[in-house]
Amino acid sequence: MNSPLDDLKARFSQALVAALGSELANADPLLVSASNPKFGDYQSNAPLSLAKACGQSPRAIAEQILTQLDVSDLCDPPTIAGPGFINFQLKSSYLGSQLEQMQADPRLGIACVATPQRVVVDFSSPNIAKEMHVGHLRSTIIGDCIARVLEFLGHDVLRLNHIGDWGTQFGMLITYLREVCPQALTTSDALDLGDLVSFYKQAKQRFDSDPGFQEIARQEVVRLQSGQPDSLKAWQLLCAQSRREFQKIYDLLDIHLIERGESFYNPLLSAIVEDLTTAGLLVEDQGAKCVFLDGYTNKNGDPQPLIIQKSDRGFNYATTDLAALRYRIQQDHADRIIYVTDAGQAAHFAQFFQVARRAGWIPESVQITHVPFGLVQGDDGKKLKTRSGDTIRLQDLLDQAIAGAKADLETRIKKEDRPETPEFIDHAAHVLGISAVKYADLSQNRTSNYVFSYDKMLALQGNTAPYLIYAYVRVQGIYRKGQLTEQASTTTQILLQEETELVLARHLLQLTDVLNLVTHDLLPNRLCQYLFELSQKFNQFYDRCPVLQAEPSQRQSRLALCQLTAHTLKLGLSLLGIQVLDRM
Numbered sequence: 001m002n003s004p005l006d007d008l009k010a011r012f013s014q015a016l017v018a019a020l021g022s023e024l025a026n027a028d029p030l031l032v033s034a035s036n037p038k039f040g041d042y043q044s045n046a047p048l049s050l051a052k053a054c055g056q057s058p059r060a061i062a063e064q065i066l067t068q069l070d071v072s073d074l075c076d077p078p079t080i081a082g083p084g085f086i087n088f089q090l091k092s093s094y095l096g097s098q099l100e101q102m103q104a105d106p107r108l109g110i111a112c113v114a115t116p117q118r119v120v121v122d123f124s125s126p127n128i129a130k131e132m133h134v135g136h137l138r139s140t141i142i143g144d145c146i147a148r149v150l151e152f153l154g155h156d157v158l159r160l161n162h163i164g165d166w167g168t169q170f171g172m173l174i175t176y177l178r179e180v181c182p183q184a185l186t187t188s189d190a191l192d193l194g195d196l197v198s199f200y201k202q203a204k205q206r207f208d209s210d211p212g213f214q215e216i217a218r219q220e221v222v223r224l225q226s227g228q229p230d231s232l233k234a235w236q237l238l239c240a241q242s243r244r245e246f247q248k249i250y251d252l253l254d255i256h257l258i259e260r261g262e263s264f265y266n267p268l269l270s271a272i273v274e275d276l277t278t279a280g281l282l283v284e285d286q287g288a289k290c291v292f293l294d295g296y297t298n299k300n301g302d303p304q305p306l307i308i309q310k311s312d313r314g315f316n317y318a319t320t321d322l323a324a325l326r327y328r329i330q331q332d333h334a335d336r337i338i339y340v341t342d343a344g345q346a347a348h349f350a351q352f353f354q355v356a357r358r359a360g361w362i363p364e365s366v367q368i369t370h371v372p373f374g375l376v377q378g379d380d381g382k383k384l385k386t387r388s389g390d391t392i393r394l395q396d397l398l399d400q401a402i403a404g405a406k407a408d409l410e411t412r413i414k415k416e417d418r419p420e421t422p423e424f425i426d427h428a429a430h431v432l433g434i435s436a437v438k439y440a441d442l443s444q445n446r447t448s449n450y451v452f453s454y455d456k457m458l459a460l461q462g463n464t465a466p467y468l469i470y471a472y473v474r475v476q477g478i479y480r481k482g483q484l485t486e487q488a489s490t491t492t493q494i495l496l497q498e499e500t501e502l503v504l505a506r507h508l509l510q511l512t513d514v515l516n517l518v519t520h521d522l523l524p525n526r527l528c529q530y531l532f533e534l535s536q537k538f539n540q541f542y543d544r545c546p547v548l549q550a551e552p553s554q555r556q557s558r559l560a561l562c563q564l565t566a567h568t569l570k571l572g573l574s575l576l577g578i579q580v581l582d583r584m
Protein backbone atom coordinates (compact mmCIF):
# COMPACT_ATOMS: atom_id res chain seq x y z
CA MET A 1 0.00 0.00 0.00
CA ASN A 2 1.31 3.45 -0.90
CA SER A 3 1.18 6.28 1.55
CA PRO A 4 -0.79 9.35 0.42
CA LEU A 5 2.57 11.05 -0.09
CA ASP A 6 3.80 8.23 -2.36
CA ASP A 7 0.57 8.34 -4.36
CA LEU A 8 0.81 12.09 -4.81
CA LYS A 9 4.48 11.97 -5.76
CA ALA A 10 3.85 9.41 -8.48
CA ARG A 11 0.98 11.41 -10.01
CA PHE A 12 2.93 14.62 -9.74
CA SER A 13 5.95 13.21 -11.54
CA GLN A 14 3.76 12.02 -14.43
CA ALA A 15 2.13 15.43 -14.73
CA LEU A 16 5.51 17.13 -14.65
CA VAL A 17 6.71 15.11 -17.62
CA ALA A 18 3.46 15.62 -19.51
CA ALA A 19 3.57 19.37 -18.92
CA LEU A 20 7.25 20.16 -19.30
CA GLY A 21 8.95 17.27 -21.05
CA SER A 22 10.62 13.94 -20.35
CA GLU A 23 13.90 15.54 -19.25
CA LEU A 24 12.08 16.18 -15.96
CA ALA A 25 11.29 12.51 -15.39
CA ASN A 26 13.66 12.41 -12.42
CA ALA A 27 12.96 15.89 -11.09
CA ASP A 28 12.06 15.89 -7.40
CA PRO A 29 8.38 16.86 -6.88
CA LEU A 30 9.54 18.54 -3.64
CA LEU A 31 6.38 17.49 -1.89
CA VAL A 32 6.38 18.07 1.85
CA SER A 33 3.80 18.23 4.62
CA ALA A 34 2.14 21.61 4.53
CA SER A 35 3.71 24.05 6.95
CA ASN A 36 0.26 24.96 8.25
CA PRO A 37 -2.80 22.66 8.17
CA LYS A 38 -4.93 25.48 6.83
CA PHE A 39 -3.03 25.21 3.52
CA GLY A 40 -3.95 21.55 3.25
CA ASP A 41 -1.95 18.37 3.73
CA TYR A 42 0.95 18.68 1.34
CA GLN A 43 2.69 21.37 -0.58
CA SER A 44 4.96 21.20 -3.61
CA ASN A 45 7.76 23.70 -4.08
CA ALA A 46 8.82 22.24 -7.42
CA PRO A 47 7.58 25.15 -9.58
CA LEU A 48 9.91 27.50 -7.70
CA SER A 49 12.93 25.30 -8.07
CA LEU A 50 12.25 24.62 -11.77
CA ALA A 51 11.62 28.24 -12.73
CA LYS A 52 15.18 29.09 -13.62
CA ALA A 53 15.90 25.96 -15.65
CA CYS A 54 12.61 26.28 -17.56
CA GLY A 55 12.92 30.03 -18.10
CA GLN A 56 9.37 30.64 -16.91
CA SER A 57 7.74 32.08 -13.84
CA PRO A 58 6.92 29.63 -11.03
CA ARG A 59 3.22 30.40 -11.30
CA ALA A 60 3.24 29.68 -15.05
CA ILE A 61 4.93 26.35 -14.37
CA ALA A 62 2.46 25.53 -11.62
CA GLU A 63 -0.44 26.25 -13.95
CA GLN A 64 0.95 23.95 -16.64
CA ILE A 65 1.49 21.15 -14.15
CA LEU A 66 -2.07 21.50 -12.88
CA THR A 67 -3.52 21.16 -16.38
CA GLN A 68 -1.89 17.73 -16.59
CA LEU A 69 -2.43 16.61 -13.02
CA ASP A 70 -5.35 14.32 -12.29
CA VAL A 71 -5.66 13.73 -8.58
CA SER A 72 -9.42 14.04 -8.32
CA ASP A 73 -9.67 10.69 -6.53
CA LEU A 74 -7.09 11.75 -3.92
CA CYS A 75 -7.67 15.39 -3.21
CA ASP A 76 -9.81 18.45 -3.64
CA PRO A 77 -8.73 20.53 -6.64
CA PRO A 78 -5.13 21.65 -5.92
CA THR A 79 -4.54 25.37 -5.59
CA ILE A 80 -1.62 27.63 -6.44
CA ALA A 81 -0.49 29.88 -3.65
CA GLY A 82 2.04 32.66 -3.07
CA PRO A 83 4.83 32.85 -5.66
CA GLY A 84 3.94 29.40 -7.05
CA PHE A 85 3.48 26.69 -4.42
CA ILE A 86 0.89 24.04 -5.11
CA ASN A 87 -1.28 22.99 -2.17
CA PHE A 88 -3.05 19.68 -1.81
CA GLN A 89 -5.87 18.78 0.52
CA LEU A 90 -6.63 15.05 0.76
CA LYS A 91 -10.27 14.02 0.38
CA SER A 92 -11.99 12.34 3.27
CA SER A 93 -13.25 9.56 0.98
CA TYR A 94 -9.67 8.81 -0.07
CA LEU A 95 -8.46 8.87 3.54
CA GLY A 96 -11.27 6.50 4.48
CA SER A 97 -10.47 4.02 1.74
CA GLN A 98 -6.75 4.09 2.61
CA LEU A 99 -7.59 3.32 6.22
CA GLU A 100 -9.85 0.49 5.11
CA GLN A 101 -6.92 -1.09 3.29
CA MET A 102 -4.75 -0.57 6.32
CA GLN A 103 -7.22 -2.41 8.57
CA ALA A 104 -7.06 -5.51 6.45
CA ASP A 105 -3.27 -5.76 6.60
CA PRO A 106 -1.34 -7.04 9.62
CA ARG A 107 1.58 -4.82 8.51
CA LEU A 108 -0.79 -1.84 8.51
CA GLY A 109 -0.09 -1.17 4.87
CA ILE A 110 3.65 -0.83 5.27
CA ALA A 111 5.39 -2.66 2.46
CA CYS A 112 8.80 -4.29 2.68
CA VAL A 113 11.51 -2.66 0.59
CA ALA A 114 11.87 -3.85 -3.00
CA THR A 115 15.60 -4.45 -2.67
CA PRO A 116 16.53 -5.59 0.82
CA GLN A 117 20.04 -4.81 1.94
CA ARG A 118 22.41 -6.72 4.13
CA VAL A 119 22.96 -4.31 7.01
CA VAL A 120 25.44 -4.64 9.86
CA VAL A 121 24.47 -2.71 12.97
CA ASP A 122 27.44 -2.53 15.35
CA PHE A 123 26.05 -1.48 18.71
CA SER A 124 26.20 -1.84 22.50
CA SER A 125 29.80 -3.15 22.50
CA PRO A 126 30.89 -2.89 26.16
CA ASN A 127 34.33 -3.93 27.33
CA ILE A 128 35.36 -7.03 29.25
CA ALA A 129 36.36 -6.46 32.88
CA LYS A 130 34.93 -2.97 32.78
CA GLU A 131 31.53 -1.78 33.86
CA MET A 132 28.94 -1.36 31.13
CA HIS A 133 28.08 2.34 31.44
CA VAL A 134 25.28 4.68 30.36
CA GLY A 135 27.08 5.33 27.08
CA HIS A 136 26.78 1.63 26.29
CA LEU A 137 23.15 1.79 27.38
CA ARG A 138 22.45 4.55 24.84
CA SER A 139 24.22 2.60 22.13
CA THR A 140 22.21 -0.48 23.05
CA ILE A 141 18.84 1.28 22.99
CA ILE A 142 19.47 3.32 19.83
CA GLY A 143 21.17 0.47 17.96
CA ASP A 144 18.37 -1.94 18.79
CA CYS A 145 15.75 0.51 17.55
CA ILE A 146 17.60 1.10 14.28
CA ALA A 147 17.94 -2.66 13.80
CA ARG A 148 14.24 -3.22 14.52
CA VAL A 149 13.12 -0.61 11.98
CA LEU A 150 15.42 -2.00 9.28
CA GLU A 151 14.30 -5.56 10.01
CA PHE A 152 10.65 -4.61 9.85
CA LEU A 153 11.16 -3.06 6.44
CA GLY A 154 12.63 -6.32 5.21
CA HIS A 155 16.36 -5.73 5.41
CA ASP A 156 18.66 -8.54 6.44
CA VAL A 157 20.25 -7.20 9.62
CA LEU A 158 23.30 -8.55 11.39
CA ARG A 159 23.32 -7.20 14.96
CA LEU A 160 26.92 -7.25 16.07
CA ASN A 161 28.30 -6.73 19.55
CA HIS A 162 31.88 -5.52 19.02
CA ILE A 163 32.92 -6.28 22.58
CA GLY A 164 36.30 -5.00 23.78
CA ASP A 165 37.70 -8.41 24.68
CA TRP A 166 41.30 -8.14 23.56
CA GLY A 167 44.33 -6.00 24.18
CA THR A 168 47.24 -5.39 26.48
CA GLN A 169 44.97 -4.76 29.49
CA PHE A 170 44.45 -8.52 29.79
CA GLY A 171 48.17 -9.07 30.42
CA MET A 172 47.96 -6.63 33.28
CA LEU A 173 44.75 -8.06 34.71
CA ILE A 174 45.85 -11.70 34.52
CA THR A 175 49.20 -10.91 36.12
CA TYR A 176 47.48 -9.08 38.95
CA LEU A 177 44.88 -11.77 39.53
CA ARG A 178 47.61 -14.47 39.62
CA GLU A 179 48.93 -12.57 42.58
CA VAL A 180 45.78 -11.65 44.50
CA CYS A 181 43.03 -14.01 43.41
CA PRO A 182 44.44 -16.96 41.49
CA GLN A 183 41.23 -19.00 41.75
CA ALA A 184 39.53 -16.43 39.48
CA LEU A 185 41.78 -17.64 36.67
CA THR A 186 40.98 -21.32 37.01
CA THR A 187 37.40 -21.59 38.24
CA SER A 188 34.35 -19.99 36.75
CA ASP A 189 32.11 -17.79 38.86
CA ALA A 190 34.79 -16.96 41.44
CA LEU A 191 34.20 -13.25 40.89
CA ASP A 192 31.37 -11.00 39.99
CA LEU A 193 31.74 -8.10 37.61
CA GLY A 194 31.97 -5.58 40.44
CA ASP A 195 35.05 -7.35 41.84
CA LEU A 196 36.51 -7.67 38.39
CA VAL A 197 36.14 -3.97 37.76
CA SER A 198 37.87 -3.06 41.02
CA PHE A 199 40.66 -5.58 40.38
CA TYR A 200 41.04 -3.96 36.99
CA LYS A 201 41.50 -0.56 38.59
CA GLN A 202 44.04 -1.91 41.09
CA ALA A 203 45.91 -3.73 38.33
CA LYS A 204 46.13 -0.52 36.35
CA GLN A 205 47.57 1.30 39.36
CA ARG A 206 50.21 -1.37 39.82
CA PHE A 207 51.00 -1.29 36.13
CA ASP A 208 51.50 2.47 36.14
CA SER A 209 53.68 2.52 39.27
CA ASP A 210 55.70 -0.71 39.26
CA PRO A 211 58.16 -1.32 36.37
CA GLY A 212 58.75 -4.92 37.48
CA PHE A 213 55.02 -5.63 37.31
CA GLN A 214 54.88 -3.91 33.94
CA GLU A 215 57.48 -6.25 32.53
CA ILE A 216 55.68 -9.40 33.72
CA ALA A 217 52.39 -8.05 32.39
CA ARG A 218 54.00 -7.50 28.98
CA GLN A 219 55.27 -11.07 28.94
CA GLU A 220 51.77 -12.21 29.86
CA VAL A 221 50.37 -10.43 26.79
CA VAL A 222 52.85 -12.31 24.63
CA ARG A 223 51.88 -15.59 26.28
CA LEU A 224 48.22 -14.87 25.71
CA GLN A 225 48.76 -13.86 22.10
CA SER A 226 50.81 -16.96 21.40
CA GLY A 227 47.98 -19.05 22.82
CA GLN A 228 49.52 -20.49 26.03
CA PRO A 229 46.74 -22.72 27.43
CA ASP A 230 46.72 -21.35 31.01
CA SER A 231 46.67 -17.74 29.82
CA LEU A 232 43.99 -18.47 27.29
CA LYS A 233 41.90 -20.25 29.90
CA ALA A 234 42.25 -17.32 32.29
CA TRP A 235 41.21 -14.88 29.58
CA GLN A 236 38.20 -17.01 28.65
CA LEU A 237 37.07 -17.12 32.27
CA LEU A 238 37.28 -13.36 32.56
CA CYS A 239 35.27 -12.95 29.36
CA ALA A 240 32.65 -15.43 30.50
CA GLN A 241 32.30 -13.58 33.79
CA SER A 242 31.68 -10.23 32.13
CA ARG A 243 29.44 -11.78 29.52
CA ARG A 244 27.12 -13.16 32.20
CA GLU A 245 26.76 -9.67 33.67
CA PHE A 246 26.12 -8.06 30.29
CA GLN A 247 23.54 -10.72 29.51
CA LYS A 248 21.52 -9.75 32.59
CA ILE A 249 21.17 -6.25 31.19
CA TYR A 250 20.29 -7.51 27.72
CA ASP A 251 17.63 -9.79 29.21
CA LEU A 252 16.11 -6.93 31.17
CA LEU A 253 16.02 -4.80 28.04
CA ASP A 254 15.02 -7.61 25.67
CA ILE A 255 18.00 -7.06 23.42
CA HIS A 256 19.41 -9.66 21.05
CA LEU A 257 22.93 -9.40 19.74
CA ILE A 258 25.53 -11.61 18.20
CA GLU A 259 28.80 -11.33 20.03
CA ARG A 260 31.77 -10.87 17.79
CA GLY A 261 34.39 -9.21 19.91
CA GLU A 262 37.66 -7.61 18.96
CA SER A 263 39.54 -10.89 19.53
CA PHE A 264 37.69 -12.41 16.59
CA TYR A 265 39.64 -10.18 14.22
CA ASN A 266 43.01 -10.83 15.81
CA PRO A 267 44.18 -13.31 13.15
CA LEU A 268 43.37 -10.73 10.46
CA LEU A 269 45.45 -7.87 11.82
CA SER A 270 48.80 -8.67 10.23
CA ALA A 271 47.15 -8.74 6.79
CA ILE A 272 46.00 -5.17 7.41
CA VAL A 273 49.64 -4.13 7.82
CA GLU A 274 50.69 -6.02 4.69
CA ASP A 275 47.86 -4.72 2.54
CA LEU A 276 48.31 -1.13 3.63
CA THR A 277 51.99 -1.51 2.79
CA THR A 278 51.13 -2.84 -0.68
CA ALA A 279 48.70 0.03 -1.15
CA GLY A 280 51.62 2.36 -0.49
CA LEU A 281 49.93 4.00 2.48
CA LEU A 282 52.00 2.71 5.38
CA VAL A 283 54.86 4.83 6.67
CA GLU A 284 57.32 3.96 9.45
CA ASP A 285 57.50 6.76 12.01
CA GLN A 286 59.62 6.40 15.18
CA GLY A 287 59.33 2.64 14.98
CA ALA A 288 55.53 2.66 14.57
CA LYS A 289 53.74 1.85 11.34
CA CYS A 290 51.19 4.45 10.48
CA VAL A 291 49.13 6.12 7.80
CA PHE A 292 49.30 9.91 7.59
CA LEU A 293 45.79 11.29 7.47
CA ASP A 294 44.47 13.85 5.00
CA GLY A 295 42.91 16.83 6.67
CA TYR A 296 44.19 16.09 10.20
CA THR A 297 47.08 17.99 11.71
CA ASN A 298 48.53 18.14 15.18
CA LYS A 299 49.19 21.26 17.29
CA ASN A 300 52.28 22.15 15.25
CA GLY A 301 50.43 21.86 11.97
CA ASP A 302 52.17 18.59 11.04
CA PRO A 303 50.14 15.80 9.41
CA GLN A 304 48.62 13.49 12.00
CA PRO A 305 49.33 9.76 11.77
CA LEU A 306 46.91 6.93 12.46
CA ILE A 307 49.02 4.25 14.14
CA ILE A 308 48.32 0.81 12.69
CA GLN A 309 51.08 -1.10 14.50
CA LYS A 310 52.89 0.29 17.52
CA SER A 311 56.66 0.14 17.92
CA ASP A 312 56.22 -2.79 20.38
CA ARG A 313 54.41 -4.55 17.49
CA GLY A 314 51.04 -4.31 19.24
CA PHE A 315 47.93 -3.26 17.33
CA ASN A 316 45.39 -0.53 18.06
CA TYR A 317 41.61 -0.13 18.33
CA ALA A 318 41.64 1.32 14.79
CA THR A 319 43.55 -1.64 13.37
CA THR A 320 40.88 -4.00 14.65
CA ASP A 321 38.20 -1.76 13.22
CA LEU A 322 39.89 -1.84 9.82
CA ALA A 323 39.97 -5.63 9.93
CA ALA A 324 36.34 -5.76 11.08
CA LEU A 325 35.27 -3.42 8.29
CA ARG A 326 36.93 -5.57 5.64
CA TYR A 327 35.49 -8.74 7.12
CA ARG A 328 32.00 -7.28 7.14
CA ILE A 329 32.28 -6.27 3.51
CA GLN A 330 34.02 -9.39 2.21
CA GLN A 331 32.61 -12.16 4.39
CA ASP A 332 29.32 -10.78 5.65
CA HIS A 333 28.57 -9.13 2.29
CA ALA A 334 27.31 -6.01 3.98
CA ASP A 335 25.74 -3.30 1.81
CA ARG A 336 25.49 -0.94 4.71
CA ILE A 337 27.39 -0.76 8.00
CA ILE A 338 26.12 1.33 10.89
CA TYR A 339 28.22 2.02 14.01
CA VAL A 340 26.43 3.36 17.07
CA THR A 341 28.75 5.00 19.62
CA ASP A 342 29.07 8.24 21.56
CA ALA A 343 30.02 11.34 19.59
CA GLY A 344 33.41 11.33 21.32
CA GLN A 345 34.51 8.60 18.92
CA ALA A 346 33.60 10.54 15.77
CA ALA A 347 37.23 11.23 14.89
CA HIS A 348 38.17 7.58 15.30
CA PHE A 349 35.49 6.56 12.80
CA ALA A 350 36.24 9.33 10.32
CA GLN A 351 39.93 8.39 10.44
CA PHE A 352 39.76 4.67 9.85
CA PHE A 353 36.98 5.19 7.27
CA GLN A 354 39.42 7.47 5.45
CA VAL A 355 42.22 4.90 5.56
CA ALA A 356 39.92 2.13 4.31
CA ARG A 357 38.69 4.35 1.49
CA ARG A 358 42.18 5.33 0.41
CA ALA A 359 43.19 1.68 0.48
CA GLY A 360 40.30 0.95 -1.89
CA TRP A 361 38.55 -1.41 0.51
CA ILE A 362 35.12 0.18 0.37
CA PRO A 363 33.20 -0.50 -2.84
CA GLU A 364 31.00 2.35 -4.06
CA SER A 365 27.91 0.34 -3.37
CA VAL A 366 28.69 0.01 0.34
CA GLN A 367 27.55 2.71 2.72
CA ILE A 368 29.35 3.10 6.04
CA THR A 369 27.98 5.41 8.71
CA HIS A 370 28.91 6.40 12.21
CA VAL A 371 25.77 7.16 14.22
CA PRO A 372 26.97 9.39 17.06
CA PHE A 373 25.04 10.30 20.19
CA GLY A 374 25.45 12.79 23.02
CA LEU A 375 25.99 12.37 26.75
CA VAL A 376 23.55 11.27 29.42
CA GLN A 377 23.76 13.98 32.06
CA GLY A 378 22.81 14.23 35.71
CA ASP A 379 20.84 17.15 37.22
CA ASP A 380 24.11 19.06 37.46
CA GLY A 381 24.55 18.96 33.68
CA LYS A 382 27.62 16.73 34.03
CA LYS A 383 28.03 13.16 32.87
CA LEU A 384 25.64 10.96 34.89
CA LYS A 385 27.33 9.58 38.02
CA THR A 386 26.28 8.19 41.40
CA ARG A 387 26.16 10.59 44.37
CA SER A 388 29.62 9.45 45.36
CA GLY A 389 30.93 10.16 41.89
CA ASP A 390 31.19 6.56 40.65
CA THR A 391 29.89 5.22 37.36
CA ILE A 392 26.27 4.20 37.72
CA ARG A 393 25.66 0.46 37.54
CA LEU A 394 23.15 -0.13 34.79
CA GLN A 395 21.42 -2.82 36.79
CA ASP A 396 20.79 -0.26 39.57
CA LEU A 397 19.62 2.36 37.12
CA LEU A 398 17.08 0.01 35.52
CA ASP A 399 15.95 -1.40 38.87
CA GLN A 400 15.29 2.10 40.12
CA ALA A 401 13.19 2.94 37.06
CA ILE A 402 11.15 -0.22 37.62
CA ALA A 403 10.73 0.61 41.31
CA GLY A 404 9.55 4.14 40.42
CA ALA A 405 7.05 2.76 37.93
CA LYS A 406 5.81 0.31 40.54
CA ALA A 407 5.26 3.02 43.12
CA ASP A 408 3.26 5.13 40.63
CA LEU A 409 1.23 2.13 39.58
CA GLU A 410 0.40 1.10 43.13
CA THR A 411 -0.75 4.62 43.97
CA ARG A 412 -3.04 4.63 40.95
CA ILE A 413 -4.45 1.21 41.69
CA LYS A 414 -5.19 2.19 45.26
CA LYS A 415 -6.85 5.44 44.25
CA GLU A 416 -9.04 3.69 41.71
CA ASP A 417 -9.62 0.82 44.11
CA ARG A 418 -8.84 -1.77 41.45
CA PRO A 419 -8.17 -5.39 42.25
CA GLU A 420 -4.83 -6.35 40.65
CA THR A 421 -2.61 -9.33 41.31
CA PRO A 422 1.01 -8.94 42.44
CA GLU A 423 2.05 -10.71 39.20
CA PHE A 424 0.27 -8.10 37.12
CA ILE A 425 1.81 -5.27 39.12
CA ASP A 426 5.31 -6.68 38.71
CA HIS A 427 4.87 -7.24 35.01
CA ALA A 428 3.38 -3.80 34.38
CA ALA A 429 6.05 -2.10 36.51
CA HIS A 430 8.75 -3.86 34.52
CA VAL A 431 7.23 -2.84 31.19
CA LEU A 432 6.67 0.76 32.28
CA GLY A 433 10.07 1.20 33.93
CA ILE A 434 12.09 -0.23 31.06
CA SER A 435 9.97 1.55 28.46
CA ALA A 436 10.41 4.84 30.25
CA VAL A 437 14.20 4.53 30.17
CA LYS A 438 14.26 3.50 26.52
CA TYR A 439 11.79 6.16 25.42
CA ALA A 440 13.51 8.97 27.30
CA ASP A 441 16.62 8.14 25.34
CA LEU A 442 15.05 7.57 21.93
CA SER A 443 12.76 10.60 22.01
CA GLN A 444 15.70 13.03 22.12
CA ASN A 445 17.54 13.90 18.97
CA ARG A 446 20.40 11.49 19.58
CA THR A 447 23.06 14.02 18.69
CA SER A 448 22.25 16.14 21.73
CA ASN A 449 22.96 15.49 25.39
CA TYR A 450 20.01 14.84 27.65
CA VAL A 451 19.36 15.05 31.36
CA PHE A 452 18.38 11.77 32.96
CA SER A 453 15.36 12.21 35.22
CA TYR A 454 13.20 9.42 36.62
CA ASP A 455 10.40 11.87 37.39
CA LYS A 456 10.22 13.15 33.85
CA MET A 457 10.48 9.82 32.11
CA LEU A 458 7.86 8.12 34.30
CA ALA A 459 5.32 10.96 34.08
CA LEU A 460 1.91 10.09 32.73
CA GLN A 461 1.72 13.43 30.92
CA GLY A 462 4.10 14.72 28.28
CA ASN A 463 6.24 13.03 25.68
CA THR A 464 6.88 9.87 27.72
CA ALA A 465 6.45 6.13 27.36
CA PRO A 466 3.67 5.97 30.00
CA TYR A 467 1.68 8.61 28.08
CA LEU A 468 1.91 6.60 24.85
CA ILE A 469 1.15 3.29 26.50
CA TYR A 470 -1.78 4.96 28.22
CA ALA A 471 -3.28 5.87 24.84
CA TYR A 472 -3.12 2.19 23.93
CA VAL A 473 -4.68 1.26 27.27
CA ARG A 474 -7.52 3.69 26.61
CA VAL A 475 -8.48 1.78 23.48
CA GLN A 476 -8.41 -1.50 25.40
CA GLY A 477 -10.66 0.20 27.95
CA ILE A 478 -13.18 1.02 25.21
CA TYR A 479 -13.30 -2.64 24.22
CA ARG A 480 -13.81 -3.66 27.82
CA LYS A 481 -16.54 -1.14 28.36
CA GLY A 482 -18.36 -2.11 25.17
CA GLN A 483 -17.73 -5.79 25.96
CA LEU A 484 -16.14 -6.16 22.57
CA THR A 485 -13.38 -8.46 21.51
CA GLU A 486 -10.90 -7.08 19.10
CA GLN A 487 -11.41 -8.27 15.57
CA ALA A 488 -8.37 -9.85 13.95
CA SER A 489 -8.77 -8.10 10.64
CA THR A 490 -11.81 -6.08 9.78
CA THR A 491 -13.02 -4.24 6.77
CA THR A 492 -15.34 -1.80 8.38
CA GLN A 493 -16.32 1.13 6.24
CA ILE A 494 -14.64 4.23 7.59
CA LEU A 495 -16.59 7.47 7.53
CA LEU A 496 -14.67 10.59 8.41
CA GLN A 497 -16.75 13.61 9.31
CA GLU A 498 -15.52 15.37 12.42
CA GLU A 499 -12.35 17.43 12.23
CA THR A 500 -10.65 15.35 14.93
CA GLU A 501 -11.42 12.19 12.95
CA LEU A 502 -9.83 13.65 9.84
CA VAL A 503 -6.78 14.81 11.73
CA LEU A 504 -6.32 11.38 13.26
CA ALA A 505 -6.88 9.67 9.89
CA ARG A 506 -4.23 11.76 8.16
CA HIS A 507 -1.76 11.04 10.89
CA LEU A 508 -2.39 7.29 10.86
CA LEU A 509 -1.45 7.20 7.19
CA GLN A 510 1.98 8.74 7.71
CA LEU A 511 3.81 5.92 9.45
CA THR A 512 5.34 4.62 6.22
CA ASP A 513 6.86 8.00 5.46
CA VAL A 514 8.25 8.30 8.97
CA LEU A 515 9.84 4.86 8.89
CA ASN A 516 11.42 5.61 5.53
CA LEU A 517 12.94 8.75 6.96
CA VAL A 518 14.27 6.86 9.97
CA THR A 519 16.05 4.35 7.74
CA HIS A 520 17.80 7.23 6.04
CA ASP A 521 18.82 9.57 8.80
CA LEU A 522 18.77 6.98 11.60
CA LEU A 523 17.01 9.36 13.99
CA PRO A 524 14.63 7.33 16.19
CA ASN A 525 13.21 10.52 17.70
CA ARG A 526 11.21 10.97 14.49
CA LEU A 527 9.29 7.81 15.24
CA CYS A 528 8.81 8.88 18.87
CA GLN A 529 7.48 12.26 17.78
CA TYR A 530 5.10 10.55 15.35
CA LEU A 531 3.75 8.26 18.08
CA PHE A 532 3.47 11.10 20.58
CA GLU A 533 1.42 13.16 18.13
CA LEU A 534 -0.66 10.09 17.32
CA SER A 535 -1.51 9.70 21.01
CA GLN A 536 -2.40 13.37 21.28
CA LYS A 537 -4.58 13.28 18.19
CA PHE A 538 -6.26 10.12 19.39
CA ASN A 539 -6.98 11.69 22.77
CA GLN A 540 -8.47 14.76 21.09
CA PHE A 541 -10.65 12.56 18.89
CA TYR A 542 -11.77 10.49 21.85
CA ASP A 543 -12.59 13.56 23.92
CA ARG A 544 -14.75 15.08 21.17
CA CYS A 545 -16.32 12.06 19.45
CA PRO A 546 -18.50 9.57 21.27
CA VAL A 547 -17.59 6.04 20.22
CA LEU A 548 -19.71 3.47 22.03
CA GLN A 549 -22.66 5.88 22.20
CA ALA A 550 -22.61 6.82 18.51
CA GLU A 551 -25.26 5.56 16.10
CA PRO A 552 -24.41 2.13 14.57
CA SER A 553 -22.49 2.93 11.36
CA GLN A 554 -20.58 5.73 13.03
CA ARG A 555 -19.88 3.56 16.03
CA GLN A 556 -18.36 0.87 13.80
CA SER A 557 -16.27 3.41 11.96
CA ARG A 558 -15.03 5.03 15.15
CA LEU A 559 -14.25 1.69 16.72
CA ALA A 560 -12.19 0.93 13.63
CA LEU A 561 -10.31 4.20 14.08
CA CYS A 562 -9.61 3.25 17.69
CA GLN A 563 -8.40 -0.16 16.64
CA LEU A 564 -6.14 1.29 13.93
CA THR A 565 -4.69 3.69 16.46
CA ALA A 566 -4.01 0.87 18.92
CA HIS A 567 -2.39 -1.28 16.24
CA THR A 568 -0.26 1.59 15.01
CA LEU A 569 0.85 2.42 18.55
CA LYS A 570 1.68 -1.20 19.26
CA LEU A 571 3.65 -1.59 16.06
CA GLY A 572 5.45 1.73 16.42
CA LEU A 573 6.32 1.09 20.04
CA SER A 574 7.56 -2.40 19.22
CA LEU A 575 9.97 -0.82 16.75
CA LEU A 576 11.29 1.27 19.64
CA GLY A 577 11.72 -1.94 21.64
CA ILE A 578 8.74 -1.06 23.85
CA GLN A 579 5.91 -3.38 24.88
CA VAL A 580 2.33 -2.32 25.50
CA LEU A 581 -0.08 -3.17 28.34
CA ASP A 582 -3.82 -3.73 28.41
CA ARG A 583 -4.19 -1.97 31.74
CA MET A 584 -1.98 0.28 33.78
Ligand code: ARG
Pocket (backbone or CB within 6 Å): 122, 124, 125, 126, 127, 162, 163, 164, 321, 324, 339, 340, 341
Ligand atom coordinates in the same frame (compact mmCIF):
# COMPACT_ATOMS: atom_id res chain seq x y z
N1 ARG B 1 34.06 -0.99 22.94
C1 ARG B 1 33.95 0.34 22.47
C2 ARG B 1 33.69 1.28 23.64
O1 ARG B 1 33.35 0.86 24.71
C3 ARG B 1 32.85 0.52 21.44
C4 ARG B 1 33.05 -0.25 20.15
C5 ARG B 1 32.25 0.32 19.02
N2 ARG B 1 32.39 -0.39 17.80
C6 ARG B 1 33.47 -0.36 17.00
N3 ARG B 1 33.46 -1.09 15.91
N4 ARG B 1 34.51 0.40 17.27
O2 ARG B 1 33.80 2.47 23.50
